[in-house]
Amino acid sequence: MAMNRRTFLGLGAAGAVAAVHAYGAPAATAFPSAPAFSSTPAFPSTPAAAPTRRFAIGVREYAWxxxxxxxxTRIFYPATGNPGGNPVVGAPIADGVFPICEFSHGLGGNPESYAPLIRPLAEAGFVVPAPVFPTTSSGTQGNIQDVYNGNQSKDVSQVITNxxxxxxxxxxxxxxxxxxxxxxxxxxxxxxxMTTHGLLTAWPDSRIAAAVPFACVDMGNPGTTVxxxxxxxxxxxxxxxxxxxAxxxxxxxPAPKAFLTHRGTGHDQYIWSGYNHTQTVATYVDWMRWSLYADTAARDRLRADATSGTTTTTWEAVLTSxxxxxxxxxxxRGNGQYVCAENAGADPLVANRATVGDWERFDLVDLGDNNVALKARANGRYVCAENAGADALIANxxxxxxxxxxxxxxxxxxTVSLRAQANNQYVGAANNGTGPLTANRTAIGPWESFDLTTG
Incomplete structure (x- = not known):
């Protein structure tokens, strides 16, 4: 556990607070402690077929x-009836077999305050147990130590078992x-x-096949059993x-993994209706459908559903292509020379070639919304502008x-200019083409302008 890497939260960190709804609950039941988990979970290759319709939502409460x-714990689930309304207490569960997807509220919250993230999962065909944590929910003193000492991650494992x-x-x-x-x-x-990330790291639960931590901090080294x-x-x-x-x-x-960044926003605006809420929910539901239903159509929607003018996505081992x-x-335009990726992976890109060969050819990959990636034809690697302004562009x-x-x-x-999405700086060819290309220019001139030719 890497305690020195963690960011301690003050008591101001919270999801929105809502009144706790009273649901009819069965008698209190004490289940056995969660078992020791196998290091090789046996997930089948053919889970249930992904639903093709929205469901009404039911809810039941359990006193565990x-x-x-x-x-x-309030469990939200696909129910019979017409979709689109509020959860119905005790509604009959819809026909079918459904994956489980637990949800953990933020400080001062409860399941109702996170309806924008819980209800879409139930509507999409997931059973969603949502515990009310005893020391960090609305109306409590807010003991955030129960996150750092693992109590809440262990609570979730117990709720999964139950x-x-x-x-x-x-x-x-x-x-x-x-x-x-x-x-x-x-x-x-x-x-x-953080509770969610803890289940992947310091307090691992190998039954977990998919996870979406929203606004978390690093809770430790990844577990080897998840x-x-x-x-x-x-x-x-x-x-x-x-x-x-994060x-x-x-x-x-390790992959498969992805990171959806909402640029220019803070702790929770993208969760509630309005600012990028649509991208958040669509991507989140796609992720769970792909992971737990093997829904390849949802996987293939990920990039489009996550995209807006103020989002950035990083994908690793997720999209088939x-x-x-x-x-x-x-x-x-500065020197009339072509950009070259020779020795890509070792040497930076330079604009110093008079003719076009394999190392001067790039696939211009359309990412949507006028965004592109450049993949060097010679090695099949993408051009990267990491640490742009200090380090050169490289195709590795x-x-x-x-x-x-x-x-x-x-x-x-x-001509065409290229502006790195990560820092909004333009790509330029330095020192009359003798220096490497960098993405550190704030204005467009001849050295930031390129003639684009195909073939």
């Missing part, structure tokens, strides 16, 4: 516990309706996002949970993220 910790047990509990409405072999999903925001598809969602101006900490957490996890585009060469990346994404600018003289 872990030791002396009360874990009131929910799975309902599938074989005689007389329970969920009996026979829960997918107990595909693996489970987990998600949460703020303290709930094999999960992980989507991070974060605002790059988050003053509560540092964006850099990026570090992302870097440390990126869109294709024409093969192009770029000739600098196997995946496309913010530093491999460029905004195409069509200039009035017919």
């Amino acid at each position: 516990s872990r030791g002396n910790r009360r874990l009131t 929910t799975l047990a309902l599938n074989t509990t005689a007389g329970d409405p969920f009996a026979g309706h829960l997918d107990t072999t595909t693996g489970v999903g987990v998600a949460g925001h703020s303290l709930g996002g 094999r999960a598809n992980v989507l991070f969602v974060h605002g790059d101006q988050d003053s509560v949970c540092q964006y850099s900490s 990026r570090q957490a992302y870097t440390e996890l 990126l869109p294709t585009g024409p093969t192009v060469s770029l000739r600098s 990346r196997t995946a496309v993220g913010p530093w491999e994404t460029f905004r195409r600018v069509n200039n009035s003289d017919g």
Whole structure:
């Protein structure tokens, strides 16, 4: 556990607070402690077919516990009836077998306050247990230590165990309706996002097949027993949970993984209706459908559903392929020489070639919204502008993220300029073409302008 990497949250970190709704609850039941998890979870290759319709939402409450910790849990689920209304207490569960996707609220919140993230999952065909954490929910003192000491992550594991047990509990409405072999999903925001990340790291639960931590911080080194598809969602101006900490957490996890950045926003605006809410929910539901239903159509929607003018996405081992585009060469207006990626992976890009060969050809990959990536034809690697302004562009990346994404600018003289998405600086050819290309220019001139030719 890397305690020194964590960002401690003040008591101001919270999801929106809402009144706790009273639901009819079965008698309190103390389930056994969560078992020791296998290091090789047996997830089947053919989970249930993904639903093709929206469901109405039902909700039931269970009075569970872990030791002396009360874990009131409201389970939202696909129900019979017409979709679009509020959750109906005790509604009959819809026909079918559904994956489980737990949700953890933020500090001062509860399941109702996170309806924008819980209801879409239930409507899409997931059973969503949402615990009310005993020390960080609305009306409590807000003991955030229960996140850092692992209590909340362990609570979630207990809730997963209890929910799975309902599938074989005689007389329970969920009996026979829960997918107990595909693996489970987990998600949460703020303290709930940290709780989620803790289940992948310091307090691992190998039953987890998919995770979406919203606005989390790094809770430790990845566990070796968890094999999960992980989507991070974060605002790059988050003053509560540092964006850099979530990026570090992302870097440390193995693929498949992705990171959805909401540029220019803070801790939670993208969750509620309005600012990029549509992109957040669509991407999140796509992720769970792909991970737990093997829904390849949802996987293929990810890029489009995540895209807006103020979002940035990083994908690793997620998409089967990126869109294709024409093969192009770029000739600098500053010296009339072509950009070359010779020895890509070792040497930077330079604009010093008089003729076009394999090392001067790039696939211009259309990423949508006038964004492109450049893939060197000679080695199949993407051009990267990481540390632009200090380091040169180099064609050595196997995946496309913010530093491999460029905004195409069509200039009035017919040339094209490229602006790195990650820092909004233009690509320029330095020192009359003898120096490497860098993305550190704030204005467009001859050295930032390129003639684009195809073939």
